Amino acid sequence: PILTRGLLLTAGRVQLGLLKGWSQVGPASGGVYLSLLLFAAVFLLGLFGQRFWCRYVCPSGAVFSALSFLRIGERKVEATCIHCHKCIESCPFDAIHQDYTTRTADCTFCQTCGGACPAHAIKFVTRWNRDKLKEPNEPPMVPRSLSRRGFIASSVAGMGAALSLRTGPVAPRPLRPPGSVSEPEFLDLCVRCGECFKVCPGPVLHPAGLEFGWEALWTPVVVPSHAGCHQDCNFCTQVCPTHAIRPLSLQEKRRTPMGWAVINPKICLPHAGQRDCRLCFEECEAAGYHAIQMRQIKLALGDIPPGVFSEAQLEAMGSIEAPVVDADACTGCGLCEYRCHTTYTKQTHVLSESAIRVVPGERDCASYSVRRGRRNST
Known part of the structure; x- marks a missing residue:
């Protein structure tokens, strides 16, 4: 989503200006600058390590990791392992322990390590397969330290940041696309996919900036000063994947107030x-x-002096x-x-x-x- 949004607000604006004229490109809001900053930050984070975003920041990856205990297949290492360290060097997700066994929560089953292993000691089999496996903790592992204080502090900070989005100052209500559900439900359903922006021919829809609060950031808002919502267009109501904008026919759209x-x-x-x-x-x-x-x-x-204008002229004036x-x-x-x-x-x-x-x-x-x-x- 960060990459898609970054391209939408950079290359997308350039494309709109070249195809429809630069007058159609709306002013850059705080939300645009923030999106571009995050877009650049994702690439700069790669300087700190391979796939830094995917390994440490991506929320989707965190969800998948939490459900990894349900996985049927697993990466296994046989006793023929020669301890060459090539699997650890090739793993893009840092999912291999120092004893060459697997960090199951981090492994994405990409099988890169299997191709790098000169002894062909790595196999991807069911989690119940125990044939010819190497002994764990060989060579001995140094466990990663996890500070209890740091874990608690991070958890409290995360919960506080999430609560601040809903309990902060009351932001002005934005003008939503036709067919949008109620504002609280809209904020819950909208995934900021940008599909509505792509199909809006005006463009009438713009990504919300910080003026509507952090929770509404990058959600679609109608900007009538930039373009009016045409009576024969219902494109945004047809592409919303979560139905934050309800599907409407043209007749329904013309009767539905924003x-x-x-x-x-x-x-x-x-x-x-x-x-x-x-x-x-x-x-x-x-x-x-x-x-x-x-x-x-x-x-x-x-005050008009009498006789200057007739009664008919005064009535018209x-x-x-x-x-x-x-x-x-x-x-x-x-x-x-x-x-x-x-x-x-x-x-x-x-x-x-x-x-x-x-x-x-x-x-x-x-x-x-x-x-x-x-x-x-x-």
């Missing part, structure tokens, strides 16, 4: 009385959600059409935010931030999707 759009009237151009603007409305209409309506609102005209979000119809796709951000923040620099933002919702996606489907069919 959040909802909120307009900031202080900076929205029509609401602030600065100019007409229908960008978010047009984007929502084109997507077929019809969740934004244009309504007449009154504007404060201030004192009102403007402004967008209003229908929260019940909004799915939080972010197309409106993307259009506003791209036009007024990135291109014309009229606004310092988008006037319409998508915020995470608290609605139960599954029941809401069914309820909306029934409402639309009536």
